[in-house]
Amino acid sequence: MIAFVPLSTVDGAAVEALLDRAFGTDRHARTAYKVRGAALPIPALSIAATHGDRLIGTIQCWPVRLMDDDGRSHPLVMIGPVAVDPDRQRDGIGRDLMTRMLAAAQAEGLDDRLMLIGDPEYYGRFFGFDAARTGAWRLPGPVERHRLLARGDAIPAVAGMLGPA
Numbered sequence: 317m318i319a320f321v322p323l324s325t326v327d328g329a330a331v332e333a334l335l336d337r338a339f340g341t342d343r344h345a346r347t348a349y350k351v352r353g354a355a356l357p358i359p360a361l362s363i364a365a366t367h368g369d370r371l372i373g374t375i376q377c378w379p380v381r382l383m384d385d386d387g388r389s390h391p392l393v394m395i396g397p398v399a400v401d402p403d404r405q406r407d408g409i410g411r412d413l414m415t416r417m418l419a420a421a422q423a424e425g426l427d428d429r430l431m432l433i434g435d436p437e438y439y440g441r442f443f444g445f446d447a448a449r450t451g452a453w454r455l456p457g458p459v460e461r462h463r464l465l466a467r468g469d470a471i472p473a474v475a476g477m478l479g480p481a
C-alpha cells in the first residue's frame with residue numbers, strides 16, 4: 317500500500333537519488349533551482365510517497381517572491397520538483413501528490429499564489445495552471461514561456477523579477 321508522509325521524515329539521500337532518476341543528474345543547473353535559491357522547502361507542502369520502505373514519489377514547494385518593477389514584493393509558492401519513480405509513473409501517484417499538496421496549501425491559506433515550471437499538458441489539464449499572468453515575469457535563467465505556469469487570485473500579472481523569498 318502507498319503511504320503519504322511528510323518529506324522531512326524520509327532519508328534525504330533517497331530523495332536526491334529519486335530526483336536524479338526522474339530528472340537526470342544535471343538537474344541542479346535548471347532555472348527552477350536558481351529561483352528558489354538556498355531556501356528550505358515548506359514543510360506542510362512537501363510530501364513523500366512510499367511503498368514499504370521504498371521512496372516512489374516526492375513533491376516539494378518553496379517560498380519565492382516576484383519583485384515587481386514598482387518595488388513591491390509579491391510572495392509566491394513555487395511547486396516542484398514533482399517526481400515519481402520511472403518504474404511507477406502513470407499510475408496516479410503524481411496526481412495524488414499534487415492533490416494532497418493543494419489541500420495542504422488551502423489549509424495554510426497559500427493556495428491563491430502557486431506557480432511552477434512544468435508541462436501545461438499535465439498541470440493545466442489536471443490542476444488548472446496556465447501561463448496567462450506570467451508573461452512579464454523575468455527569471456534568473458532560461459525558461460520556456462509556455463511552461464511558466466501559475467494559479468490563484470494573488471498571482472500578479474505584472475513585470476518583475478522572480479527569485480528567492
Ligand SMILES: CC(C)(COP(=O)(O)OP(=O)(O)OC[C@H]1O[C@@H](n2cnc3c(N)ncnc32)[C@H](O)[C@@H]1OP(=O)(O)O)[C@@H](O)C(=O)NCCC(=O)NCCS
Pocket residue numbers: 338339396397398399400401404405406407408409410411412433434435437438
Ligand atoms: C510528471 C510526473 C510527476 C507525473 O506523475 P505520474 O504519477 O507519472 O502521472 P499520473 O499518473 O499522476 O498522471 C498520468 C496522466 O498524466 C499524463 N502525463 C504524465 N506526465 C505527463 C507530462 N509530462 N505531460 C503531459 N501529460 C502527462 C499521462 O499521460 C496520464 O494521462 P491519462 O490518464 O490520460 O493516461 C511523473 O511522470 C514524473 O516524475 N516525470 C518525470 C519528472 C517530471 O517531468 N516532472 C514534472 C515537472 S516538475
